[in-house]
Amino acid sequence: MSAGVEVLPLRQVLTAPAVPASVRLVRETAERTFDEWGIAPTHPTMGPALLILSELVTNSVRHAAVSSPRLTVTFAAGEYTLAFAVHDRHPYHPGVFAAAGGTGGLATIAEVMVESGGTCVVRRDADGGGKAVWITLPL
Template sequence: MPWHRGRPTAGVEHVRPHVRRHIASVRVGPDAVREAREAVAEHFAEVGVAPGSAFADAVLLVVSELVTNVLRHAAHSPLMDVGLTVSADQLVVSVADAEPRLPDLTLEGMGTGLRMVAELAADYDGDVSAEPAVDHDGKVVLVRFEVPV
């Protein structure tokens, strides 16, 4: 039976990769976009994203668009949580707010900003989804990217 670092290969195949997650609570207001971008960019080196790279720029643009959507469509939310999660070769940007209405993620239903977010995600073999929040009455919008090698 093949072994890898003291474990059977089958055991290694089923071990979850190391997950790094960072979440920042950002107050909804005029400084929200800047604060969210700074909170995400602060962890780029730690999660293996080269600051100033095209990929970093795409991630920050997605953060800007998602936060702007909260400002436009969930302004009654006092806070939003902006998350950055990296596992193996995938990076996920998440923005959670207190508005329970999920965005329409069909091509016909998306506005210009969400359409651009979907295109940026697709450029990195990713996608966009939205789901009800688990721990409050709001929602979470998730943008997945494959991290470029």
């Protein structure tokens, strides 16, 4: 792998209602999209990626649906990196790494991400009314 930031030329965006059924929709879309990009379902990154993605979407559905009836998921990949983000319009800014010692979804995300060599960045919307949680995992 080369030093520096990798360009992620593969990209797909899905907008879905913030309802429980969207967890399955997003997971199935991720599996299909990643497979089309040549990332096999058996790739070692897929298990952690799908678990983290499902937890992020579940959190948006459970905690943000009142102020954010829709969520947006962005999938991206390059030769060495798989990335995805879940965006909602709820203003709460989670501290993913701060939750690592706790329990629940954010703690699960933090633990799986660290074990997989991944990173997390939470980016606030310019108006402060929402955020996107970006996860990157090595391929």
